[in-house]
Amino acid sequence: MSLKGFRRIFKPLEILSDEQVEDIKRGVLAVLQNTGMRFESEMALKLFQKHECMVDFDAMKVRFPPGLVEECLRKTPSSFYFKSRNPAHDLIVGGNTTYFCAFPGMNTVELDTWEPRRATRQENREALIVLDALDNLHFLTPYTPYFGFDDIPPVLSIPESAAAKIRYSTKLQFSGYQKDCEVYTIEMARVADTEIQGMMESSPPLTYYGDAVMSAYRFANAGLPLHITSGAVMGGTSPATVAGTLVTSVAEIVGGIVFTQLVKPGTRVVANAFVFPQNMMTGVPFFGSVGISLHEAAFNQIWRSYNIPVQSSAIGPTNSKGIDYQNCYEKAIPALVAALSGAHIIQFHGGVYGEITHHPVQSIMDDDVAGVIGRLIEGIDVSDQTLALDLINEIGPIPGFYLNTAHTRAWWKKEQFVPKVADLLPYGQWQKEGKKTALDRAKERMNEILQTHRPVALSDEQEKEIQRIIDKAQSDYAKKGLL
Amino acid sequence: MAEEKKDILDNLKKAVFEYDRQLAARSAVEAVEKGIDPIEAMNVMTAAIREIGQAFGKGELWLPELVGASDAMQGATPILEEEMERKGRHRESLGMVVAGTVFGDIHSIGKTMVTTLLTAAGFHIEDLGINVKAEEFSAAVKKHDADLLVMSALMTTTMTEQEKVIEALNKEGTREKVKVMVGGAAVTDEFAESIGADGYDPTAPGAAELARRLLAV
């Protein structure tokens, strides 16, 4: 069993030539060898030194020999199994399969005023139930759906969020890191008999902080998969050019891969781009801009050439404050590009504005778009049946038509995708039935899901254990003066 | 001599408009050697930055130009400020700002954007750099009699340092005399309020506007 995802049956979109891919890779090796990276972790630096990297402990910098880099890339699996406590939600990451993943927000958003506010525990639970129910959503992200809820202190937000995800969904999740919280989330996953994916985020340019390194170390040692992210902002923390940013973003992730493979060879890794152009008026990332698509198309191509699974994350946030036209195109364009260029995971559902807001109604509407994109990459069936030559010759010119043929009955559903909440009515009927938009229908669907969908529950024993871990986290943080 | 002075001042201006840090440094050295008033020299550059800032405000120029110009000016500023100190002279400005990235954090880009815009607006900036401890911020605020303290912290793990800085100011007795602005990717209005800061804005231009409002200038 496992989640099917969407299987692409044609060659992915490639916007670089083979020679251009080689140019980028050459640049990556050159930067890692010549300038290297800053790793703020004595443990990591010692490990690198042991494997003949050039290490400057005072400056906390490491330069990587190209042979070691290439060896570590080779050791990274090209696809892997990722196990849930519900086998129907297992994932097989890699190959030609694309999965969709949720995108978080700090807050929920009011659907009438579009203003953000902190979510309640109940709202967090409901958002998770919706995500668990959606057909085209396969994976949950670290802070999903919300960075925190109720009055949970910031230091407990990741453990509480991880616990909520384990309780209210059996879809697999990532764990963030903050104040060593991954110790608790790894333990929660173990008691719930599920795997959990860790994170290691670079700080561009070319830097990893201690907590990122520690997170990778813990997850790798626990035998769990990791996604390694570059969060470059083009023109700010990376060159303004897409090509230059490919060099730095790939180099950053490659540096992370070398570390994880030295910790535990064969560690399952996904390379992730959370890369945006910089908004040169305000200094913040330019969400929804076409530079995201240019970068991710090439990024995906490069990681496919390394034979390492790849994720596109920069799709989830938009600049729009509401669920509207701008919100949709700012996500649909990069999501489509990501799928066509071979991303294995696309971070998409639920993000409204930036990383500031998330809403389950958005998740429901995004699920339709994910379905549309998924159907596209499943491509076209080519056979005598679909070429339909005999049928065409038989039907001939007008007054012939196809509506009543067996062929139409057999094929029309396979060649269409019927979204769940889109308005498909003709004009007159739409007016008569109250002019419902896709947003109206999504709100109705949310209520429907909450009334009918029941995620697979934890056992009482598992639930007790999860709570015990939360309580331990609380007590440990209190002792450290963090609460 | 007058011709020479004009050339040097023109070069300082040109250095800002052409983002040429080395030209700025060379011209500053020349200005000092030729006995040109360092304040006059600085004013030429701040006027250029202000012009660039106005073009930015109109959408004709963008952050890369603004930061590039500010970087260029930084080639000259330490040289001219040393000369001002030597001569016992002080520059007029809209206010004295101490800026820095907090301890444990070595991101400079957010701070750079904001201080550039503040310079363009006419503030005098004392930039402490990155990885600055609370005591250092407090000492600098006292030493420079700062009107405004601007702190940047990009990460959730370092944003709490900003609270420590405010505690240090309280301890030193300088908190009431200085407005405090905080910033960084993870900072929010609620966080700023909770630690007793006077303000926060998520964008660089917004932060510069907020600074003016806080100081009523």
Next chain:
Amino acid sequence: MALRGFLRRFKPFEIISENQVEQIHESTLDVLAEAGVKVHHEEALKVYKKGGCTVDFDSKLVRFPPALVEECLRKCPSSFRVKSRNPEHDLVLGLDHVVFFNFPGRDIVDLTTWESRPPSRQEHIDLVTVLDALPSVHFLNNYPYFGYRGIPENMKEMEGAAIRLAHSTKVTMEIANNDIDRFTFRMAKAIGTEIFANPNASSPLTCYTDQTNACFLAAEYDLPSMIWDGATAGSTAPASTLGAIISGNAEVIPYIVLLQLLKPGARVAVANLVLPQNMKTGAPAFGDIGVSLHLAAYNQVWRRYGIPMVASASGVSNSKIIGFQLAYEKTIPSLVAAISGSSAVQIHSSVYGEISSHPVQAILDDDIAHMIGRFVEGMEMNDDSLAVDLINRVGPIPGHFLGDAHTRRWWKREQYVTRSADRLTYPEWKNGGKMNEIDYAKQRLEEILSTHKVAPPLTAGEQGEIERILQEAREYYKKTGLISSSEWRDYMKTLKDEDRMI
């Protein structure tokens, strides 16, 4: 000088294999040779006969020998220019460039109630003015509204054509119903602009008189043709994507053959408005993913033929409002079309189906067209853009790139900054009145309408010539009974109110 659109710098994306493209081609030849196509035009039947086809003059069925088909396809130029009376707006349609144009809507939509109604003459002029102003609109469809209030049905498109010709210098086209194109071609010639003829295939496998006649007119006036396939998959074409392509291609190729027989080397583009059928309502399933699947494979086939192809079904949605659904139903197929090799993509201004349109939507689509165009232009790759030396110089944190000359030199080339989108932070957005993309587009609409002027305007003589041809058309339709007496009365009143009585 000319409008060429965006240069696609990477190989178009391919959804089927080369072998599969050949299978489609072979099957198409087979349909044309076996089932044939009914052509309801006596003179055309004679031309086909003379060209080597098997023609049954009674049943009007024409069967096409494969060699003739392939020869005629080969004769079509893979790229061509269409001349405007303003040379800067000449259109170059070719295989590696992507241009964009508008999708029509019968009526204007109210942006508050989302109800649609026939526009006024001024509203029609305003939409054409906006389309003339928008940089990503490279040429104009016919319409863009279906005439305006107070005009009889048979004059609506022609009055609309007169507005297009007067208020824009972008190349346009004309439909082939009831001799409308005959008059519009004369108007275009009178002011020195070329215009596309628009023969439409009728599905399945039929060419009607008016549409076939458009080919003769195109040859007579030496005009380019854009040949339309507007089948409904599952109804007037097979439900399977490839079956619909084969059947549709077999419908448009007869026009290509006719054009090449009449005038070898005739400029031809093919246009795809094939939609799946909504199997609940019977209407076309606007915005369905079947559109994208179809377009992607279709583009591959026509690239094999080396003939420019136009994506039209990308421009139409089932949403009644400017909202989330409209965005994905148009954006996804438009992007698929552009990256799979369409020479032109139809997107601007349409809201619901072919029913409603609005200039605000055209402005919003301008951003999307630019984003798609910027994407297909890909990345520049050279030592400067790779920036390895710069990366080494800047190093890890605290280094950054914001103030560097490289950033100043490159960032604008690598970004497209949307013009009608909300890019504010929360506090700015709240303090600024919570403006959304529609609000920004409305501001831009006002700006365009108050500043944009067609260049050059028509001379008095040219305007007079257009009016004269229109008057001829009015009298022709009155005489042939296509304008009734009551319609004529209302029409004369409208013209009088507009001060356009001759």
